Amino acid sequence: MTFTASYAGTCVSCGGRFGAGAEIEGVGGGGFVHAVCPPSAIDRQRPACPTCFLELPASGVCGECS
Numbered sequence: 001m002t003f004t005a006s007y008a009g010t011c012v013s014c015g016g017r018f019g020a021g022a023e024i025e026g027v028g029g030g031g032f033v034h035a036v037c038p039p040s041a042i043d044r045q046r047p048a049c050p051t052c053f054l055e056l057p058a059s060g061v062c063g064e065c066s
């Protein structure tokens, strides 16, 4: 059951912040999660190299192919 946050906090599911007034849901252990986690927070996968399909490092340059 979701409710409106009365103060800002951190979602224990995606690790993202939510502000007061956000739709959140309580979970066991006293944590809170977004009612719907933002897609950007869930999908943190880095792009893959188009040549070898390995995950690219933060630099964006493939260590295998360059």
Ligand SMILES: [Zn+2]
Pocket: 011, 012, 013, 014, 015, 016, 033, 034, 036, 037, 038, 041
């Ligand atoms: Zn979340």
Ligand SMILES: [Zn+2]
Pocket: 049, 050, 051, 052, 053, 054, 062, 063, 064, 065, 066
């Ligand atoms: Zn590569």
